[in-house]
Amino acid sequence: MNLVLPLDNGSTLNISVRTSSRAKRLRLVSSIKGVVAVAPENYNPDSLQEFVQSKKDWIAKTSDYYSGLRQRAGHAESEQVIYYLGKKFEFKIIKDRTDFATVSESLNLITFHVPDRRSYKVQIQWWYRRQTAQIIAARLPELSRQMNLQYNKFSIKKQKSRWASCSKKKNLNFNLLLAAAPADVIDYVVIHELAHILVMDHSKRFWKIVETFDPDFKSHKTWLEDHSPVIGIEDL
Numbered sequence: 364m365n366l367v368l369p370l371d372n373g374s375t376l377n378i379s380v381r382t383s384s385r386a387k388r389l390r391l392v393s394s395i396k397g398v399v400a401v402a403p404e405n406y407n408p409d410s411l412q413e414f415v416q417s418k419k420d421w422i423a424k425t426s427d428y429y430s431g432l433r434q435r436a437g438h439a440e441s442e443q444v445i446y447y448l449g450k451k452f453e454f455k456i457i458k459d460r461t462d463f464a465t466v467s468e469s470l471n472l473i474t475f476h477v478p479d480r481r482s483y484k485v486q487i488q489w490w491y492r493r494q495t496a497q498i499i500a501a502r503l504p505e506l507s508r509q510m511n512l513q514y515n516k517f518s519i520k521k522q523k524s525r526w527a528s529c530s531k532k533k534n535l536n537f538n539l540l541l542a543a544a545p546a547d548v549i550d551y552v553v554i555h556e557l558a559h560i561l562v563m564d565h566s567k568r569f570w571k572i573v574e575t576f577d578p579d580f581k582s583h584k585t586w587l588e589d590h591s592p593v594i595g596i597e598d599l
């Protein structure tokens with residue numbers, strides 16, 4: 364079900380309504396894909412209308428924010444795209460006996476062959492995990508040597524809201540979606556985490572170390588901030 368909300372600037376906004384048996388009360392969820400109203404199964408349509416009206420300002424603001432992000436990342440709403448090494452690729456899902464993926468730079472297309480179409484997201488996740496593991500396994504020892512900083516071990520994890528982390532035991536975790544970023548941005552993330560071995564906080568001293576090994580770190584940081592919502596850490 365959809366709800367059409369007239370905005371003060373004369374435009375209208377579509378809000379999709381989703382019911383959930385777990386929802387206790389009405390709430391709104393905003394993401395790069397739009398605004399969704401989540402309602403308990405026995406919700407009253409009038410109070411939903413009222414609720415949405417009362418949140419009109421917030422809805423207008425959040426929609427503006429996400430449409431800005433979509434534009435900056437050059438991302439249309441309904442495109443089937445994924446990022447790989449900083450480039451946008453279209454992707455296709457093909458049913459096959461085994462799972463594998465082919466990347467065509469010339470067609471700008473990644474084809475995922477999957478035994479079961481319904482679980483294609485899991486396959487994409489595994490694919491990202493393998494790509495990220497390969498890159499980190501190559502770059503981490505190299506950058507660790509250059510920076511002369513020793514880590515304990517690393518793992519590739521599914522993390523919803525962070526790109527990487529460093530523990531007190533010097534164990535480094537990297538988000539499995541990191542292979543979506545350009546190579547120099549991945550290097551920045553590795554340098555950032557290695558620098559945490561020396562300085563745990565984000566003080567001036569910390570950023571000085573990062574800058575020494577990545578003079579362009581500010582633009583790499585911005586790339587991640589701009590693209591995190593479109594790469595869809597939450598979606599996969």
Ligand SMILES: [Zn+2]
Pocket residue numbers: 555559565
């Ligand atoms: Zn940090």
